[in-house]
Amino acid sequence: MSGSLLYLSGVTKSFDGFAAINGLSLVIMPGELRAVIGPNGAGKTTMMDIITGKTHPDRGQVFWKEKVDLSRIDEVAAARLGIGRKFQKPTVIDSLTVAENLELALKGQRGLTARLFGRSSRTMHADIMQIADRIGLAASRNDLAGTLSHGQKQWLEIGMLLAQDPDLMLVDEPAAGMTDEETMRTAELLRSIAGHRAVIVVEHDMDFVRALGCKVTVLHQGRVLAEGPLDFVSANPEVIEVYLGR
């Protein structure tokens, strides 16, 4: 697909004869923000596993930047190519400060220059400040991560992903367990991140998906059931039947 960042074409993945992903095709453009919704068992996690090299498809192609076939690479290789993933549960280190968590993530950065030459402490400090500011945690940068609220921990983890400078971020249910205010701030944060890099957000919270204001893909039985603006897909009788109307 011309100019695409990610292109899944007819991807199928079965577990014990059951097709978790079943002829899935999906295109993500550079800098795009995309929400993926769908009922439990629709294949959302398996789709993310395939994009990040955790699972290999049985059939179909997964093209990265129109050149690289992701369908046989592993998770380390996917991360090196610029694919970052944030799991639902935050994995920040509670006993380190916000700044120290970000520093660790910056030190693990994928860029060859960063890995070969490291970075001066002044650059490191500036980068930490810039990301902390971006995720709304500048004032809390010296607080232990363990003292942060659930929402703040999620933002820190998004910041740690940003530190790795990915071209694509996969974010799994970031709004789960957040207050309404945190949920809206998270939508704002992800909107501000997209544009520079593509972001795929898997989410069940429809207020959050609405606040993202992006194209929505509805997955069902391992394939795309509907795709388009939220108002368009939510008016689709099949989407109402299998997901929204429940």
Ligand SMILES: Nc1ncnc2c1ncn2[C@@H]1O[C@H](COP(=O)(O)OP(=O)(O)OP(=O)(O)O)[C@@H](O)[C@H]1O
């Ligand atoms: N490793 C596995 N072994 C067997 N079955 C699996 C495996 N991984 C996923 N499945 C099955 O594939 C289907 C799709 O699962 P998946 O977790 O991708 O859905 P999901 O859309 O992420 O669901 P949820 O919203 O509940 O997280 C489910 O029926 C699940 O039981």
